């Protein structure tokens with residue numbers, strides 16, 4: 001992206017990143033999906049150095065279609081693994097714009113997410129949001145989550161982080 | 162105190178097993194010694210260690226080992242990952258490259274074949290009666306190391322049958338994974354794999370691969386979610402690529418019965434044969450062209466109509482040749498197992514096939530998948546009951562007494578417990594060997 005004088009308001013961006021986390025905290029996947037562009041996707045790589053989700057395995061790599069399927073699967077009455085409460089609380093910090101052009105920007109941040117699923121587990125790492133302006137607001141074109149323990153043995157991850 | 166062979170034999174009946182085989186720590190210890198210590202264990206693929214000195218660390222029967230490519234011979238060695246001096250683990254890295262391995266405690270160094278390169282201050286051992294050149298002070302090789310078409314196996318024990326005989330019929334499964342490449346070779350997609358923590362005994366995972374009665378129940382939510390999504394699409398919309406992968410998980414009992422299950426020697430087995438959960442996968446024209454060019458029409462048809470899935474290489478791994486993935490069991494304790502999932506690229510095949518392999522891995526094998534956690538939760542529920550003593554016996558009666566005998570195998574309806582009963586025959590054979598060997 002070519003750097004120009006930023007026309008991106010960090011307050012508006014920060015509100016969106018926090019709203020996204022709030023929807024996940026409430027497990028409101030319907031509202032959460034609506035924050036993404038039509039071609040938007042959610043990606044959690046297996047390797048922190050991974051450049052491209054199509055060259056190597058990923059923990060998550062989901063477009064709107066898979067988000068819609070996951071929404072229908074979440075807390076499904078027939079799922080054995082979803083008979084337990086799934087509750088989460090996310091804290092995001094250091095939200096900053098790392099790159100931008102006129103219509104889009106890349107926002108980086110770090111997060112802690114505490115998930116209650118059978119037991120309480122902490123996930124932590126960094127996030128990258130690629131935001132695109134659509135009308136007066138931003139939509140998420142890509143959300144990348146790099147766990148600090150992506151390459152370690154992991155328990156099931158029952159909800160997007 | 163070691164359990165007597167008579168007591169062990171009482172735990173396994175022809176069509177049920179005692180729940181303590183999943184929960185008893187002494188049995189777990191004996192399994193590591195007699196099953197995992199006396200059979201060929203899957204270590205990794207040669208493409209994980211391409212260059213001389215490349216290494217990858219893992220475990221065999223809970224012991225740390227190192228797969229390393231020899232800087233002199235280019236062969237792949239599998240060494241005990243511990244110093245010959247005071248026993249410290251030599252490397253804690255998952256993978257790396259080293260011409261010389263160095264123990265960080267007292268600086269003993271080893272060549273890539275495990276032999277001692279140097280011990281600092283050697284004069285201090287003069288006239289002490291210790292000969293540091295003695296093999297016991299090296300990073301010893303495992304008892305046996307061999308590979309089949311790039312898949313590396315090792316055995317702690319020396320007196321085991323050759324790898325080729327151990328694999329037997331399963332060699333065709335490995336052949337088929339490789340032959341699906343126009344170049345006849347596969348390679349790992351990366352040096353990292355999914356590592357999915359399973360808080361349960363290792364056998365639940367292996368048994369589930371031969372349990373075709375569970376998908377339509379345990380995975381009903383996921384197939385329902387997919388169906389529900391598809392029904393919301395405008396008529397005539399092409400279903401997404403995920404649908405062909407999830408579809409079989411909602412298959413009927415009849416669908417799985419017709420697929421069949423085959424039990425092989427040494428506890429191995431596979432599902433399918435003429436038909437598998439991959440046989441309906443879309444065939445990409447550009448892939449068929451590449452295969453036809455490499456093999457000719459007839460051989461290509463042979464390769465692509467080979468339809469097995471969930472081949473189990475008892476006790477350490479399960480192979481899906483049709484989608485190029487291997488899952489590896491790394492037992493930690495009686496109720497904790499790490500399941501590794503590796504994906505492979507078919508050399509010379511179009512990218513679309515790799516995309517499908519990766520899609521499959523994310524949908525089914527990843528800790529973030531919708532399918533894997535439902536399986537795991539079912540194992541976890543039985544583990545709880547086995548551990549808390551609320552059950553005595555675990556049943557294996559499905560289609561009992563109705564196996565069909567083939568040359569060196571048994572076959573049955575797909576939802577039969579034959580595959581699991583067969584695993585317990587191998588379990589008994591190994592466990593009966595006692596301490597004498």
Ligand SMILES: [Fe+2]
Nearest residue numbers: 375376379536
């Ligand atoms: Fe399953």
